[in-house]
Amino acid sequence: MGGLFRAADGAIHGEEAMPGDDIHRQAFREEADELLTELEASLLELEAQPDNAELINKVFRAMHTLKGSGAMFGFDDIAVFTHDVETVFDRVRNGEIGISKKLLDLTLASCDHVKWLLEDPDLGASPKMNKGPELLEGFRAFLPALVVEDASEAVFALEDTGDGVEDRGGNIYRIRFRPDPMIFSFGGNPVHFLEDLMALGPCKTFAHLDKVPRLSDIEPASCYVWWDVLLHTSAPREEIQDIFTFIEDQCELHIDLVAKRDELEDAVTYKKLGEILVERADIAPEDLEAALSRQKRLGDILTEAGLVTKKQVESALAEQQAAKEVQAKAAPAATAPTTSSIRIAADKLDFLVDLVGELVIVQAQIKQAVVQSGDSFMMSLSEQLERLSDDLRDSTLGIRMLPIGATFSKYRRLVRDLSAELGKEIELVTSGEETELDKTVIERLGDPLVHLLRNSIDHGVELPADREAAGKPRCGVVTLSAEHSGGEVIIRISDDGAGMNPERIKAKAVERGLIAADAELTNKEIFNLIFLPGFSTAEKVTSVSGRGVGMDVVKRGIDLLRGSVEIDSSPNKGSVISIRLPLTLVIINGLQVMVGDEYYVAPLSIVEECVGLSRNGGREGDQSQIINLRGESVPFIRLRDWFEIPGTPPRIEQIVITRVEGMRVGLVVDHVIGEHQTVIKGLGRIFRDVEGLSGATIKGDGTMALILDVPGLLRAISEASAA
Amino acid sequence: MSELASLNDNQYLTFILERELFALNIVSVREVLELTNITNVPRTPEFIRGVINLRGRAVPVVDLRMKFGMGRTERTVNTCIIIVEVVLDGEAAVLGALADSVQEVYEMEASQIEAAPKMGARIKTEFIRGMGKCGEQFIIILDINKVFSAEELAVVFDPGAGQGAVEPQEAQLNA
Numbered sequence: 001m002g003g004l005f006r007a008a009d010g011a012i013h014g015e016e017a018m019p020g021d022d023i024h025r026q027a028f029r030e031e032a033d034e035l036l037t038e039l040e041a042s043l044l045e046l047e048a049q050p051d052n053a054e055l056i057n058k059v060f061r062a063m064h065t066l067k068g069s070g071a072m073f074g075f076d077d078i079a080v081f082t083h084d085v086e087t088v089f090d091r092v093r094n095g096e097i098g099i100s101k102k103l104l105d106l107t108l109a110s111c112d113h114v115k116w117l118l119e120d121p122d123l124g125a126s127p128k129m130n131k132g133p134e135l136l137e138g139f140r141a142f143l144p145a146l147v148v149e150d151a152s153e154a155v156f157a158l159e160d161t162g163d164g165v166e167d168r169g170g171n172i173y174r175i176r177f178r179p180d181p182m183i184f185s186f187g188g189n190p191v192h193f194l195e196d197l198m199a200l201g202p203c204k205t206f207a208h209l210d211k212v213p214r215l216s217d218i219e220p221a222s223c224y225v226w227w228d229v230l231l232h233t234s235a236p237r238e239e240i241q242d243i244f245t246f247i248e249d250q251c252e253l254h255i256d257l258v259a260k261r262d263e264l265e266d267a268v269t270y271k272k273l274g275e276i277l278v279e280r281a282d283i284a285p286e287d288l289e290a291a292l293s294r295q296k297r298l299g300d301i302l303t304e305a306g307l308v309t310k311k312q313v314e315s316a317l318a319e320q321q322a323a324k325e326v327q328a329k330a331a332p333a334a335t336a337p338t339t340s341s342i343r344i345a346a347d348k349l350d351f352l353v354d355l356v357g358e359l360v361i362v363q364a365q366i367k368q369a370v371v372q373s374g375d376s377f378m379m380s381l382s383e384q385l386e387r388l389s390d391d392l393r394d395s396t397l398g399i400r401m402l403p404i405g406a407t408f409s410k411y412r413r414l415v416r417d418l419s420a421e422l423g424k425e426i427e428l429v430t431s432g433e434e435t436e437l438d439k440t441v442i443e444r445l446g447d448p449l450v451h452l453l454r455n456s457i458d459h460g461v462e463l464p465a466d467r468e469a470a471g472k473p474r475c476g477v478v479t480l481s482a483e484h485s486g487g488e489v490i491i492r493i494s495d496d497g498a499g500m501n502p503e504r505i506k507a508k509a510v511e512r513g514l515i516a517a518d519a520e521l522t523n524k525e526i527f528n529l530i531f532l533p534g535f536s537t538a539e540k541v542t543s544v545s546g547r548g549v550g551m552d553v554v555k556r557g558i559d560l561l562r563g564s565v566e567i568d569s570s571p572n573k574g575s576v577i578s579i580r581l582p583l584t585l586v587i588i589n590g591l592q593v594m595v596g597d598e599y600y601v602a603p604l605s606i607v608e609e610c611v612g613l614s615r616n617g618g619r620e621g622d623q624s625q626i627i628n629l630r631g632e633s634v635p636f637i638r639l640r641d642w643f644e645i646p647g648t649p650p651r652i653e654q655i656v657i658t659r660v661e662g663m664r665v666g667l668v669v670d671h672v673i674g675e676h677q678t679v680i681k682g683l684g685r686i687f688r689d690v691e692g693l694s695g696a697t698i699k700g701d702g703t704m705a706l707i708l709d710v711p712g713l714l715r716a717i718s719e720a721s722a723a
Numbered sequence: 724m725s726e727l728a729s730l731n732d733n734q735y736l737t738f739i740l741e742r743e744l745f746a747l748n749i750v751s752v753r754e755v756l757e758l759t760n761i762t763n764v765p766r767t768p769e770f771i772r773g774v775i776n777l778r779g780r781a782v783p784v785v786d787l788r789m790k791f792g793m794g795r796t797e798r799t800v801n802t803c804i805i806i807v808e809v810v811l812d813g814e815a816a817v818l819g820a821l822a823d824s825v826q827e828v829y830e831m832e833a834s835q836i837e838a839a840p841k842m843g844a845r846i847k848t849e850f851i852r853g854m855g856k857c858g859e860q861f862i863i864i865l866d867i868n869k870v871f872s873a874e875e876l877a878v879v880f881d882p883g884a885g886q887g888a889v890e891p892q893e894a895q896l897n898a
Contacts, residue, residue, distance in 0.1 A: 358779070598762070598765075643765030644765060681779070683774065683781050684774075684782075684783055684816065685812065685816060686771070686811075686816075686818075687767070687774075690767060695781075696762070696781040698776050703762060704775065706765075
């Protein structure tokens with residue numbers, strides 16, 4: 001089976017035709033992963049709101065879906081395991097069991113177990129690791145008695161034989177079954193008939209006990225109970241009637257087609273309660289009118305007036321409800337619009353982005369050639385092409401952008417588990433969840449963020465007792481935030497813990513030979529020493545951190561993303577780690593400039609304007625000067641000098657005024673060429689430490705131009721002039 | 724390519740740097756290009772000439788003559804860029820090397836190759852894998868992984884040195 005297929009939860013998976021069912025299992029794995037993540041999130045929220053019925057339902061549904069899809073795709077172990085967990089949560093749903101920390105811990109552990117099962121469905125591979133039986137034992141402890149599926153029990157209770165009315169494409173019948181009191185002597189047992197009804201489809205059964213006399217008057221051989229059954233089935237009416245063939249004469253039987261499916265779909269609302277009761281001849285129309293003229297709810301009024309029994313009202317209400325549910329299922333589009341989504345393989349997306357990149361380059365070349373030719377028809381075509389490829393570029397890159405919120409939520413569990421393990425009380429606060437980043441960046445950021453978080457929890461936040469002694473609240477706060485700023489994303493992890501001691505760090509660095517003993521460093525520089533390999537000031541190595549291999553790996557990871565990381569800290573107040581990342585790794589709008597024979601590109605997002613500069617008053621070799629721009633003093637840098645480009649500059653140079661980190665800085669170049677679609681190509685490891693350049697791009701004529709990293713440039717220049 | 728080439732690991736691409744004959748095992752050689760415009764990357768050592776666009780990738784180009792202290796490679800009609808693949812810091816990296824001209828692929832058995840001389844060679848002995856012979860002429864077989872090692876290519880800046888003072892770590896080559 002190839003093409004598109006719909007999985008159990010309705011998501012559409014598009015795959016090419018492939019043999020075997022591996023592809024389905026893979027699809028299930030992905031779906032299960034998502035379900036598990038949601039499940040964990042809901043469980044953690046439940047901890048804070050144990051009575052939230054919506055959350056409990058969410059958990060139950062997730063378990064249910066896992067069970068069903070698991071069975072469908074051959075993950076039988078998962079199906080079997082989640083069945084028991086689901087049962088417990090069913091009880092929770094019904095209010096029989098309450099949410100307790102123990103239950104949540106157990107359920108979270110179950111999520112882990114399911115994850116483990118997902119990877120290794122063949123349990124025989126490592127039976128020692130199988131926590132399944134242990135967990136199930138724990139769950140069974142919550143069940144008051146063994147759950148026995150007894151069909152006859154179901155008859156006397158208000159139970160559904162399914163999750164409400166399923167969309168089976170059938171009709172709803174109301175069957176009123178009043179057996180003769182002597183029915184037992186005729187050999188008939190009403191229970192069997194009810195069971196037969198249930199075999200035809202989901203039923204809602206109402207037993208009416210109004211005819212049951214007092215205990216002293218009961219004759220055991222008589223049947224005093226009669227039933228209303230709402231049956232949703234696609235079976236024809238005759239089949240329903242056939243069930244009662246043998247006792248037709250010994251009972252009063254009414255089978256009414258309550259509503260056909262299409263009727264229900266078209267009708268805006270089903271019949272009102274009063275109509276239903278009148279239809280059933282439970283009350284007379286006049287009584288209905290009289291009751292309606294009062295203010296109370298109809299059902300209550302009628303019951304109080306003795307016109308109907310409570311059960312009759314309940315039964316009629318259920319009919320109404322059943323009809324509503326069928327309507328709701330039949331017309332999903334009429335309710336809140338759900339955004340449909342489609343899952344695609346990540347490398348298909350990458351391939352698409354690459355293609356768009358190549359397209360953009362060729363389009364730039366066409367534009368250049370067309371401009372040179374001067375053909376006006378071609379120029380208008382080229383403009384249209386440019387607009388289209390701009391849109392294509394933006395939306396393709398937009399596909400890759402995901403909000404970082406999903407990553408942040410994953411960390412709640414980590415914080416919870418880790419703080420429990422270490423005996424600390426820590427709250428995780430997040431902000432800026434809607435900040436979007438390139439999907440690859442988010443992926444690669446995962447590990448560094450985890451490590452930094454662990455660090456804050458392990459070394460930053462103190463034990464509750466210590467915190468109290470220091471006059472702080474017992475519960476520590478770790479904050480994760482993300483925001484856009486200029487062409488960058490800034491992610492911050494801060495804690496209100498013990499902070500870092502610059503003296504200790506400096507001493508350790510000297511001890512490790514990382515800096516000279518008499519080196520003069522600012523506090524910020526000292527704090528950033530911890531990113532050097534082999535550095536660790538932890539007094540003891542915990543399972544979490546302290547081995548000294550973490551921070552430099554973190555820095556490496558962030559470097560690879562062409563980002564930067566910084567730490568700031570105050571003893572006893574806490575620390576802040578700031579990670580700056582470029583918004584996208586792929587294509588940006590650039591401004592092409594020329595210095596000497598070399599071409600450079602500056603990201604257009606930071607460029608504010610271009611101004612001419614005549615050469616008088618500029619001293620040769622002077623790094624930074626200031627110009628007066630409409631009353632504001634703006635410093636500038638000569639790229640020619642900093643990049644040591646030979647030759648003489650033109651008499652009138654250009655300053656590109658940029659805004660970087662809140663400040664305005666000018667870059668002096670020979671000429672400003674114009675806008676340029678810049679497909680970012682990495683320069684490679686060799687040039688990793690070159691400051692001021694963040695990559696290269698291909699010009700219209702096929703040669704390369706270098707992309708300026710203006711913040712990096714400024715940092716380098718200020719360091720150089722400070723020395 | 725590496726699997727196939729290991730069957731022919733006695734084949735060497737010979738090329739000329741200032742009238743001296745050098746060779747590289749073709750295992751490391753990807754292709755040979757005509758000299759195109761090289762985009763200079765500022766504030767890098769002189770022997771790193773810049774980058775070129777190789778099918779959409781930025782590939783750094785090294786001037787071997789300058790690295791070996793033979794003066795800057797002149798642009799002539801024969802000048803080529805030899806694209807090599809080396810292992811840099813545990814990862815495969817693609818680099819270009821300038822050559823005055825490229826000769827032929829020459830086969831040399833291990834028995835025909837002598838060890839590098841301990842001294843007297845113009846370039847560091849650790850760059851030399853061995854000495855071969857083509858008729859009367861000696862061929863200096865280079866170990867490209869040593870020539871293009873991370874240390875040799877280190878583009879390190881001393882922040883205290885102010886502008887422009889960039890000393891690569893292997894300046895001792897300039898004999």
